[in-house]
Amino acid sequence: MILDHNDHILLVEDSKTKLWALPGGFAEIGISPVENIIKEVKEETGLNTTVKNLIAVYDTNKSNPENALAQYYKLIYYCKKLSGNLTTSIETSSVAFFDLKRLPVLSTKRNTEQQIIDCFNNKNGKTIIE
Template sequence: MARTEYFDDPSAPEPNSMVVAASAVVTDTEGRVLLQRRADSGLWALPGGGMELGESLPGCAVREVKEETGLDVEITGLVGTYTDPRHIIAYTDGEVRRQFNICFTAQIVGGELAISDESTELRFVAVNEYRDLDMHHTQGMRLKHYFEHHAEPYLG
């Protein structure tokens, strides 16, 4: 199923669902960040996805990283909250979602890096590399906030 992301776009369709989601900035020992090229959009993104009933947001981030990258991680902090109502995601099955995302930091504790059916490529990138990748504005904003090393998480 393909998806199209909109941000502050008057031509975006009206949302018909709200999804609570988590994403994670997973770093390697060199401080580079793990990104995936999404199979549904072709865009680069942090691993993450919708929370399931019965799990916590940090647990959601850990599960999504494992499912999408093969890596086991532990949550180490918070980048921020991303709840801008101007960000709309439309899927080819008719779902048009407004997503409420909490972005965590995480460190690798095990597993093996592996592409899933949700991604076509995985790559660790340094601060000077992510800006050159094709990604949605909201993903770039999370990475910018992470690499700026703010004392407090972004609340937006």
């Protein structure tokens, strides 16, 4: 999760589904979760970031029931922008910051509105594990 100076949340629009989610992706073999999120954010948004802390771990079978056939753990990190400008990629058709009270239509396979709200409210707190 990355915030701008107004505490708006950075989301990416999937180029295929046209649904929005936090930047991220499946981990690649040989790189750590932190290295993976830095790589994914750069690929999907054009931003260079640093990871501040782990704010949530979700079991997708319990928290994102649309993923029932593929169980995995989703790690949500609070990140800070270091440099770069927002750009799209092959995976993203749009990248933008949103007010928490005005979120676009989300890809609930990736992130639910409640997860985003909980992560925002917990960005400097204890890790949520569900």
